[in-house]
Amino acid sequence: MSETVAITIDAAEHHVAPGISVASALLNASVASFRRSRGGDARAPLCGMGVCQECRVTIDGAAHQRACMVTVAEGMRIVTATSAEP
């Protein structure tokens, strides 16, 4: 197994430790806005265990994936609300 996994976060390439969650990869990359609330505010993980749904991002084209419940994989493309920012 290689030492790092290459993923893209909002079009930027990152090398992260294998086995970590997508939420951890994003937090370690200082992403604050995983999603936007109905009122437009930045939201990010709260519960870390699949319950609150605040960590939802688009993973490999599939919207509304809970980042805290998904493990990073080589070549994974993650799109957060940050990239939709003006």
Place this chain on the structure above:
Amino acid sequence: MTQSCDVLVIGGGPAGIAAASRAAEAGARTMVVDEGASPGGQIWRPKLTGHQPSVARQWLARLAASEATVSPRTTVVDLQVSAPRSFIVRAERSGIPTIIGARALVLATGARERFLPFPGWTLPNVFGIGGAQALLKSGTRFDGKRVVIAGTGPLLLPVAASLSAAGAKLLVVAEQSSRARVARFAAGLWNAPATLAQAARYRAGFFGAPYSMNSWVVRAEGDDRLRRVVVRVGTETRTLECDALCTGYGLVPNTELARLLGCVMRGSVVFVDADQSTSTDGVYCAGEPTGVAGVDSAIAEGQVAGLAAAGRASDAAPLRRVVSRRAAHGRGLDRAFALRPEIHTLAASDTIVCRCEDVRLGQLDRGWSARQGKLYTRAGMGPCQGRICGPALECLMGWSADSVRPPVFPARVRTLSSPAKTGDSAETSERNHDAPA
């Protein structure tokens, strides 16, 4: 895909692992499903670094050695009784709809954290206390981060210990309860890694951070993320610049599936008899949904439930004493960490209470029921299905939980439609907010 088994265990935490191992060893065709990437639940979920406690290793090995089928990344979204002692369970396995038929169910769905709203609690980098621990385990780095921990219950100290061990700089550990002795004692009983728990118990101010009783977070401030928190420490109000805030007010049992099956509740927990049998024939329940009492209790209850579900309840006799002793301990925890009145008044009228639908406290009327709150404001109707705001509004408004409707987690329409239909086109729309009837 359709599968069938004798005993389906829902939830692969300590309770579910014990249940599945015992049921399979007793000869039942057993399957255990869990949302996570591997079994373990809240405390035995594999860590990327560090060692598992030996009891965790033993039970995980026992499960692996048994004939039970383990299905990770599988979320149960709906279930029903199709005939006496015959159940149909709808789930998504890595997003793919799955139907599982079973003759007995063991509900071992664990608990979640209780959050209470305060100004700024929706800012990024405000985490649950157990939430921070879960994120740490899954690879989030806290080294060099300035962290405030504020809330209540036995989670505070073990999480403080693990964050500190991971290199976080703890500014304060604020416990709203006044009972330092009880809090430390309880923290010791919970499964913090033994050495860390000891350190926490023996040092008054541990890891350089004060452990303050009668202390709580008043508000969090920031811009695109958390920048500082205002905490009440004893009689003083302090502003602390920080990178993360961990907050939480105890645990709430996950009882949605039991309530969907019509199981009788006793207050907020699922009512079970000495065999862990619920009021619904063939449905057993173990671990936190029957009352939050910690890991030893979960293991004992899980074993009883697994044996009973496999038709071998008589083998469970020696375990029952452990169950009742631990349950009494759980009730002691509730008393030690009862919420002080100030905590109920932190949210202002413009504070968001339902994070999914951005409903603010001022939009709600105390005279309503939870059902009316949903109807008029959509509070509790977003993707978390009221799991976060429900317990908060129970505290703040006195609203008791509304009835549960499927799906209990956001699910694809295809997962919920009839099993006979095949060849559905890829359906991506979500059905997660049911209109209240």
